[in-house]
Amino acid sequence: MKILTLLSCITLVLLQIGCKPAPVPPSAPADAATTPVTETAPAPTAQPAVTPPEPVAQACVLKLGFEAWEPYQYVGMDQKPAGLDIELVQAVATKMNCEITPQQGTWVDLIAGLKAGEIDMLLGASKTAAREEYAFFSEPYRKEQFVLFVRAAEVAGLPQNTMTDFLSAGKKLGIVSEYYYGEELAQLYSDDKLKTNFVEASLSELNLARLIDEEIDGMLEDRFVAASMLRRKGLDKMVSPHSITLGDNDVYVMFSKTTVADTKVGAFNAAMAAIRQNGEYDAIMARYQQ
Template identity: 40%
Template sequence: MKRFYSVGLISCLVFVLASCSDSSDPKQPEPQQVAEKATPKQQETKPTCQLNMGWDPWAPYQYLTPENEVKGLEIELVSAMAKEAGCELKFVQKSWMNLLNGIRNGSIDLLGGASKTSARERFARFSDEYRNESFILYVRRGEADKFKGESLKDLLASGFKLGVTEDYIYGDEVSMLQDDPATAEKFVSVPTTEVNYYNLIQNRIDGFLEDPFVAAYTIRRKGLGDEIEAHPIRVHSGNVALMFSKKSVNEDTVIAFNEALTRLMENGEYKRILDKYSF
């Protein structure tokens, strides 16, 4: 009897263990199912590239808000291109010269608003040109018609005093007039662009040259809409592109940005951003 009891007891234990094992089997695939569901979501949010974009303050193209956020026309344009190209941007603030050195050594991946030169092509790749840089003549409100139809050279020859900002590159036309003894003395140079607005209102100059987006931002911020207006004269200084470091960015990334720019122009997002910073 004892032997029969032992065998029966062992049989019962084996049956119980087998039953417990069977009841747990359906739960085993669940971790795998959860992982499979999470994978597509992770792939959607992960950027294909991460880039350090250098910037230096120049409102409204690039500036820091009171909330410590980097904003501006240039920032919005490049961010839109990066998003369309599947890239994530990290903003790094330095002086322009230090940013150029960063492009050379690869610590900075890209810069916006850069002019393409043979010297820079030795260490940088360039995107397609995406923005036209020009300067407009601004005069006191009500005086635009007074100088209507005249060229910048004719204005200066007639005694027109023109305000310019030191170290700005206004293009070949202005450079030639600044080098010409007959017109050079008509230029009034100031260290910062905002001095031109003050000099114009105080009748110290007859007009000044300014980037239209910078002028729109400054006039709006200072409430000078009733005192200053744009003149039809526009001076083209060149087109700008994105500049990528050859040390850290490959050609495929540049192509992706070019394709992104094309799509933004086609879907209207490019124009929407530009219009946001215009009058």
């Protein structure tokens, strides 16, 4: 009995020991156990270098004023500008990579437009001190000669020597407003005693009509322009050139100082020299001198 009781006690003790939970080792402090991980912001992505855009070259466009002045400037059968001066400036503009936009008008209106900057360039111009105040001038590109034209039936009875003689005899002379005919005529025009002998018009055609109607006794015009105009109107038998001429004058392209830089005038001169050298200039001149 005692032995059974002793065995029961031993068994009970063993059961208590077997049911006791295993000891849990103490946790290490956080600082000692692990190193905290610090989140690092991602490095900025390198941006590619930005290349500034190249400046866009301004298109070269020149507004060209021209008048009806055949064979130098006129509107052809295709309704496009034509003539010796027009062809020359187109050839130069091509060398400059420039575009020409034409605008027709009377010389008086074209001069006003050039002064105001509404027109960039005019052809067939003479250089004067007054014009140099508002315009640049190209190198001279041709010459012109103004001739006195009169009624054919009266040639023999008119003063034959000089323009001074013609005006001093009381003859009326038709001129175009704002044209420059050379120093000789400029001095005669400034003479108060002779100034009333000058009759101004906006177009050569008006002078021709006045000459036919005997309102004036003579008119000044470029020799080739007058020959073309008389042939076109069928008046070459009624109006003839007189022996009085005003000599040769240099002719220029005139540029508005308001809209055209002097460097562009230099480029124009260089291009004109280039077409003289490569034969284009002579080829154009030959077509109008036949």
